[in-house]
Amino acid sequence: MADLITLTLLRHGITKANQDKRYLGWTDVPLVPEEVERLSAAQGFGEQFDLCITSDLLRSCQTAGLLCPKLERIEIKEFREMHFGAWEMKTYEDLKRNVGYRSWIDAPESTVPPGGESFQEMQQRINAGFQQLRQEVCRRQSKNILLVAHGGVIRYLLMKLSEEEKSFFNWKVSHDAGVRLTWKIDDWKEARKCISLQEVLLTAKGNG
Known part of the structure; x- marks a missing residue:
């Protein structure tokens, strides 16, 4: 079997702003x-990884710390959510009559x-963060990254x-499950697209 590398993408746990459906950037x-409790109970999920990377925002760092308490975590600020500017922490109801928002x-x-x-600025920022992630994976010879x-x-x-x-x-992204992307090692090194996607529930343990 070919040597493989996996990257699991997981959304942070729920915040009050998420519950209120606010634009949280x-x-x-x-x-x-209650999320701290839920994630603390799912620590087995983190045991399958040899590297944990997060955005530098508290909600991501908290989630990573609760799931991977024994694993070193690397913060990369380029993985922050979009910056919503004046619409930050507003709801649809707050903004629905705003012409710029409608546009x-x-x-x-x-x-x-x-x-x-802009979306373009966000994408450039995330691309830069992903290059940092790739460098960390190479430096540490990691195979299972969260x-x-x-x-x-x-x-x-x-x-x-x-x-x-x-x-x-x-793309549907929930707080309850990650998405595991898998590459053959050579494909990863050549920055090709992944060969498979798999949903991974937070209750999963090991490679299950």
């Missing part, structure tokens, strides 16, 4: 207490939140790394 908020909803790739970042990040980051990476033809918003 760079605002640094913690997980709700952004209709054409998100060509409209920029006031004081925020990346704890944010919904927008994971959707973009799935677009970038998978052969499945789905648009950004058609």
Whole structure:
């Protein structure tokens, strides 16, 4: 069997802002207490990894720490969620009468939140973060990597790394399961797309 490398993409645990359906980008908020409990009970999930990388925001760092308490964690700020600018921490109800917001909803790739970042800027930032991840994997000779990040980051990476033809918003990213991407080692080294995708539930242990 060919030597393989896996990268599991996992969205951070739930925050109060997530529960309230707010646009949560760079605002640094913690997980709700019940999420801390849930993730603490799923520590077996983290035992399958030899490297854990997170964004530098608290909700991702907390999630990674709860799932992988014995594993060194590397923070890469380029894996932050999109910067929503003036719309940060607002809800749809707050913004639905805002003309600029309506334009952004209709054409998100060509409209920029006031004081925020464009989709293109976010993608360039994530690409830079992924290069850092690749360097860490090479330096440590890791084979099973966990990346704890944010919904927008994971959707973009799935677009970038998978052969499945789905648009950004058609990728479904939950708080309850990760997505494991698998490569043959040579394909990974050549920066080719992954050979398979698999949903991994937080209750999974080891390679299950």
